[in-house]
Amino acid sequence: MTKAARFPRTPAEAGQPQQAQANMANNPAHLTPETLPAPVMAGRDFLSNLDMTPEELRTVLDTAHSMKRGEWRGVKPLSGLSLALIFEKASLRTRTTFDVGMYQLGGHALTLSNAEIGLGTRERVSDVARNLERWVDGVMGRVYLQQTLHELADHAAIPVINGLSDMLHPAQLLADYQTIEEEFGTDLRGRRVVYIGDGNNLANSHIHLGILTGTDVTIVTPVGYEPNGSVLMDAVKRGANVTLTNDLGAIEGADVLYTDVWISMGQEAEADIRRRAFRGYQVTPAMLDTIAPDGIFLHCLPAHYGEETVPEATEHPKSRVFDQAENRLHAQKALLYHVMGEMAPRW
Incomplete structure (x- = not known):
């Protein structure tokens, strides 16, 4: 986005806010206090x-x-x-x-x-x-x-x-699924969302969204770093399509590939152990070439470049990382x- 594009206001909106609000009220594309859901x-x-x-x-x-x-x-x-x-x-x-x-x-x-x-x-x-x-x-x-x-x-x-x-991390998942819907529409049943990395709060919340939306959620994580067991069991009881694996081949053909940091705040003492455990789980442009042709890459940020991903991935044509942050x-x-x-x- 250019700086010029950041300021699309009309003179009426910039200098006459009351008149601009009246104009918006007369435009069916804009809601009014009386038409809010x-x-x-x-x-x-x-x-x-x-x-x-x-x-x-x-x-x-x-x-x-x-x-x-x-x-x-x-x-x-x-x-x-x-x-x-x-x-x-x-x-x-x-x-x-x-x-x-x-x-x-x-x-x-x-x-x-x-x-x-x-x-x-x-x-x-x-x-x-x-x-x-x-x-x-x-x-x-x-x-x-x-x-x-x-x-x-x-x-x-x-x-x-x-x-x-x-x-x-439920508020993050609202933005994530808004971003996913911008690519694939509102009916996401059967879409493959693959989360790779630590089975942390993001992984748990992705499983919850699989329950709510009907997406097929795959968690790819090393042994010992799986999502919360009660979250997984609840998903199974509810009939959600959730797969847990450490096979990196599960990424192939994904509609959405999602990752998060390997070392969250409060886990700094485990940093070296975690880096060794997650070696090979880094999202790179080569990995993005294996997802669906119209697939997208998401990361909730901040990114620890050189660990779970690299700058070339967040800047990749399949990346929607900064749209996701806006959302x-x-x-x-x-x-x-x-x-x-x-x-x-x-x-």
Whole structure:
């Protein structure tokens, strides 16, 4: 994208915002406060993708596509609402997209680092929840433990959103599947999504999306680094098409090839062991040549180049890595709307 292309506003939009909003209201391609879809997860927690039904996921993704097309410009459904962003782990994409997303929807986000609140150390998680519920309208947590999110949700009478935990990364998967749908359409049944690398929170959440969408999910990982056993067992019970293997040949013909870092935050002490275990699992341009001709490569970023992938892969014609990063904004805005869209401002 050129810098000139980044500023497509008309003179009316730039200099006469009220008139521009009126123009958009008269354009059937743009929504108005009266034509917004009903929030489908109003007031609920989002700790896992399985907190959604397939129908709710469909609505959220449709909203994300609509937002990306610009059909929500000028509409501020979260005006007067606030979202607390709790970060035990560092963040670029999660912090920026939730913060900007709340702003674009008319709300406000405030960032709370672990140094400021000390979840479970300076203050009990339950006490943090009871304080925040009296000041803000929702909480997003990017934390070490899934249990921390459940404890926040159990003690706060406001929605809690999982921005990442050791077990799951459900907000990321919304952006991932928005990106996949941009390539293959909304009916993904039977499409092959192959995840290669550590059986971590991303792998677990990919299995959940296989349950919800009907994609065939293959996890390619070394022995000893498999996804969570209870997640796999639940997928089998639900009839999902999930394959677990350490055979790199399973990548051939994939519609989507997905990878993530081998060494997540908090695993630095295992770095050398993990690098040896994952040798051969690096996504390269040669590996991308083996996926489907119209297949795509995804990575949730940040990329540790020289480990799970190389720059030539993220810059490859089959890469949609930076479209995927952009879609964090649209997908999370859609999620915020459907969770918080019916809440009344406190003042």
